[in-house]
Amino acid sequence: MKDVVIDILKHNQLSITDNRLGILELFQKSSKALSHADIERLSEKHFDRVTIYRTLQTFVDKGIIHTIPTADNSIMYALCKEACSEGHHHDDHVHFLCGQCGTTYCLDNISIPEVNVPKDFIVHQTNVLVNGVCKNCR
Amino acid sequence: MKDVVIDILKHNQLSITDNRLGILELFQKSSKALSHADIERLSEKHFDRVTIYRTLQTFVDKGIIHTIPTADNSIMYALCKEACSEGHHHDDHVHFLCGQCGTTYCLDNISIPEVNVPKDFIVHQTNVLVNGVCKNCR
């Protein structure tokens, strides 16, 4: 586990620090997307609020995690698949938000359907956010 | 124009006030989605910041406007189609966010494709957010 996390940091030319290891492990351990508040709450050692902001931003910039647009506009983060690289995200999977427990899932296996936009528009990326009830809450 | 706006308010048992008329007209006039900041900036009479918050919330509750989940997690609002009613939104259209000018469009004519989720999940609503470049910016 820790090795994987260290590898990720090395691959992205980031120095190995407690903070980054801890936060990245949280993502590894979690099958769900995490908010800034989740991270503050879940991490055993207390990480400074500001450092968490900066770490998350760094990870997003490096393509290690991605943000998820949610219906209630809270910011959620989740690990990217390998295809992501700096400045270029390819998270073309479906996100599912459970209205009961508030959990956000990345449904990695389900690919995004083609969406037809007007001819004059250029599509870079498509996000699909499904709201409903997850398997644990029904 | 004003008549339409007044009708909308009446249909929703909301009293007719300058504030609501003004904000609702902004949405009518705009082909794009608006943020709280947009509304503060665009409205001719200065509306109190707090009142705008409350008005937007009221409109969302009543199903007059809906929020749009954006990739950068700013909150955008746009008029709902008639099918929306209190507590129940049916905005199953595609939202398009232009990375150049930052404009959010509701592509009303383009319906949401079916998304297959795991059998254990119940789908209530699907949002599709397309990022790219709009016709004006290419």
Added chain:
DNA sequence: GTAACTGCAAAATATTTGCATCCTT
């Protein structure tokens, strides 16, 4: 040793709440 990272303080920004006043019906 040096550059990058962190934590604290504080600034800037965004959102919510309470309450007295005003406006719509």
Added chain:
DNA sequence: AAGGATGCAAATATTTTGCAGTTAC
């Protein structure tokens, strides 16, 4: 007249910035 809507002040919450001290390499 009565209830809802507004605006102001202020409380909270969220995010950003500056900087000095610490850590990774």
